Amino acid sequence: MADSPVPFAASSSRPPLMPLDEAIATLLAKAAPVLPTESVGTFDADGRVLAQDLVSGLTVPPRDNSAMDGYAVRLADCAAPGAELKVAQRIPAGTVGTPLVAGTAARIFTGAQIPEGADAVVMQEDTAATPQEGSLGSVRIAIVPAAGQWIRRAGEDVASGDVVLKKGERLTPAALGLAASVGFDRLQVARKPRVAMLSTGDELVMPGEVAPDAMKPGAIYNSNRFFMRALLLRLGCEVNDLGIVPDNREATIVALRDAAEASDLIITTGGVSVGEEDHIRAALQSLGELQLWSLSMKPGKPFAYGSIARSSGQGACHVTGLPGNPVSSFLTFLMLVRPFLLTLQGATRVAPESVKIRADFDWPRADKRREFLRVRRNAAGGLDLFGNQSSGVLTSMVWGDGVVDNPAGRTIKSGDIVDFIPFASLLG
Numbered sequence: 001m002a003d004s005p006v007p008f009a010a011s012s013s014r015p016p017l018m019p020l021d022e023a024i025a026t027l028l029a030k031a032a033p034v035l036p037t038e039s040v041g042t043f044d045a046d047g048r049v050l051a052q053d054l055v056s057g058l059t060v061p062p063r064d065n066s067a068m069d070g071y072a073v074r075l076a077d078c079a080a081p082g083a084e085l086k087v088a089q090r091i092p093a094g095t096v097g098t099p100l101v102a103g104t105a106a107r108i109f110t111g112a113q114i115p116e117g118a119d120a121v122v123m124q125e126d127t128a129a130t131p132q133e134g135s136l137g138s139v140r141i142a143i144v145p146a147a148g149q150w151i152r153r154a155g156e157d158v159a160s161g162d163v164v165l166k167k168g169e170r171l172t173p174a175a176l177g178l179a180a181s182v183g184f185d186r187l188q189v190a191r192k193p194r195v196a197m198l199s200t201g202d203e204l205v206m207p208g209e210v211a212p213d214a215m216k217p218g219a220i221y222n223s224n225r226f227f228m229r230a231l232l233l234r235l236g237c238e239v240n241d242l243g244i245v246p247d248n249r250e251a252t253i254v255a256l257r258d259a260a261e262a263s264d265l266i267i268t269t270g271g272v273s274v275g276e277e278d279h280i281r282a283a284l285q286s287l288g289e290l291q292l293w294s295l296s297m298k299p300g301k302p303f304a305y306g307s308i309a310r311s312s313g314q315g316a317c318h319v320t321g322l323p324g325n326p327v328s329s330f331l332t333f334l335m336l337v338r339p340f341l342l343t344l345q346g347a348t349r350v351a352p353e354s355v356k357i358r359a360d361f362d363w364p365r366a367d368k369r370r371e372f373l374r375v376r377r378n379a380a381g382g383l384d385l386f387g388n389q390s391s392g393v394l395t396s397m398v399w400g401d402g403v404v405d406n407p408a409g410r411t412i413k414s415g416d417i418v419d420f421i422p423f424a425s426l427l428g
Contacts, residue, residue, distance in 0.1 A: 017296035020335065020370050027305060027336055028350070030318065031343035035191045035264065042179050045171050047236045047428075048189035049345035054165040056182040060158040064114040065093075068150045071127055071139055072097075072106040072118035078141050087129070087136035091115060105139050114151055121150035158182060168348030190345035195232050196259035198242040199225050200252065200270045200280060200324075206244070223394060224269040224329050231333055232267075234427060235341050252283040260287070260308035260317035264344060267337065268304075270324030280304065280321050288316065296408060298369040299325065299391030300332040325391040331372050331403070334426045352426060354405055354419040361385035363412035370408045374400035375420065383420060397423075 037051040066072065077085055088104035091097040093111035100106055100117035108114075108121060128140040158164055164178055165171075171179075171187070179187060204222040205215070222244060232239045240263065245255045259266050268280050281304065284290040290306035304321030320337050322329045339350035360382035363373065374396040375383040383404065386396040402422040404412075412418060 016294070017301075017369065018293050020295055020297045023293055023295055023297075023303065024336060024339060024351075027320075027340050028343045030305065030307075031340050034346040035193060035344055037188050038191050039186050039188055042176055042185055042187055045176060045179075045187045045189055046173060047234075048171050048187070048192075049342070049347045050165055050167055050169045050171060051188045051190050051346060053163045053167050054179055054182075054184060054187070056158045056160055056162045056164050058158075058182060059155040059160045060181055061152055061154055061156070063154050065152050066108045066110055066112050066114060066121045066150060067152045068121055068123040069109050070121050070123040070125075070150065071141070072100060072108045072115055072121050073141060073145060074100060074102060074117060075119050075145065075147060077103055077105075078120070078122075078143075078145055081142055081144055083141045084138055085141065086138050089115070090136060105141070107136060107139075119147055119151075120145035123150060166348070168346050170342070170347050170349070193235075193237045193264045193341050193344055194240070194262060195237045195265045195267060195341070196240040196242055196263040197225070197228050197232065197267045197269075198255055198259070199244045200247060200268060204244045204270075223326050224324070227326070227330060228267065228269065228333065231330075231338075231427070232341075235338065236345075237341065247279060249279045249282055252279040253286060256283055256308060256319070257287055260319075261310055261312065263317050265337075265341065266308075266317060266319045267333075268319070268321045269329045270322075284308070284319060284321075288319075290319075295332075296369045297332070297335070298367055298371045299323075299389075300328040300335070300372075301369070303332060303336065323391075326394045327374075327397060328391040330394075330397055335372075338426065352405075352421045354421045356417050357420040358382040359385075359404065359412050359416050359418045360414055361412070362414050363406070366409050366411045368408055371406040372403040372421075373406055375402060375404050376400045377402075377420075383418070 040048065077083055085103060085105040087107050088101060089097050090107040091112045092109050096113050097106055097115035100115045106115050106118065122141050122143065122145050126143045129137060131137045164182055165175055169175065199222055203218050203220055205219050207221050229239055229241055242255055242259060245251050256266060281290060281292065284306040288306055288308040290304060293303045295301055295303050300323055302323045306319040307316040308319060309316045322332045342350040360378060361384060373389060374386040376399060378384050386399050388396065402420050405419040405421055406412065
């Protein structure tokens with residue numbers, strides 16, 4: 001359950017800014033219990049979070065095998081370049097050859113088991129075959145092979161009993177291939193989070209419902225609804241899109257109460273500020289519990305966390321309230337809601353991962369909040385800055401391929417090394 005409601009202060013004094021790391025830690029501590037698990041086919045498990053260690057019941061590869069198409073040989077027969085050997089057998093992948101006799105070679109193909117007695121493979125580019133009717137002919141070995149050359153040793157990939165994938169890993173295409181390579185056709189994973197999303201604001205209209213030239217003064221298209229749904233789907237969530245809720249308290253209460261019954265999380269955009277038309281706060285306080293945070297984050301200052309008890313008695317539904325400005329909403333989701341959803345699924349790696357890159361721009365205006373500057377990598381290996389860093393400029397998120405995580409109070413000079421978080425690490 002969440003902490004007791006934080007009463008809204010009507011005075012002019014502003015609440016202290018909460019450091020982002022503190023907000024993330026507080027939020028993740030509420031992501032309990034972890035969602036129930038289910039068994040899914042390995043074909044369908046991409047992006048899911050593994051709910052148990054995956055232990056291999058076999059060794060991969062099970063026997064020494066060839067890493068190349070070529071010839072399996074005995075080093076004793078190839079002490080000098082140009083050795084001529086009789087080709088005594090042919091070993092395709094999936095077959096087992098006979099022991100290699102002195103003075104002979106085995107024509108072998110990638111993945112085929114190394115015959116007993118062979119201690120190297122010479123790839124066919126380093127040989128010259130001499131055909132002979134009625135036999136496999138002979139082969140000249142142009143090099144002196146090294147011991148173990150082009151041989152993949154048994155167990156060099158996986159040994160029987162190895163934990164090949166750990167509980168809490170988010171499955172990738174490569175991980176699915178690894179699971180299949182040791183025989184798993186089904187995997188135990190966390191159930192998909194069920195997320196309801198809604199937008200608030202009488203100023204919002206949907207693309208396609210009103211033509212651009214027919215927009216009323218003050219009206220805006222609801223862009224948040226589109227990117228929020230896409231972000232949730234990329235995280236493997238089941239999404240219930242509740243659309244735009246009118247700016248009145250009763251409508252907001254009904255929408256939140258109904259959504260809580262079948263959801264693990266409700267995400268709202270807009271309505272968590274201090275205006276008289278921001279009804280999320282009052283609605284949540286009437287239904288459950290609420291905390292309002294002023295984050296030390298730019299863009300993205302207002303944030304709300306709450307919970308609504310289900311009438312069924314089956315625990316509570318989490319609620320997160322994001323700011324309405326599109327860039328603020330987008331980045332607040334990536335920095336707080338994304339790790340929260342991953343933690344709900346039992347994931348062990350949830351924090352954004354940054355890399356050190358050179359800034360090819362100046363940022364002389366230090367801010368009291370931690371800033372996330374939209375940037376793009378350039379051909380010289382540095383970062384360029386988008387010209388307009390306003391929280392309403394969604395083009396900055398399309399132009400950029402990541403953000404600079406700039407600590408509060410820090411200026412940047414061209415040539416400084418900064419922390420860069422690529423969008424590619426956050427959007428998948």
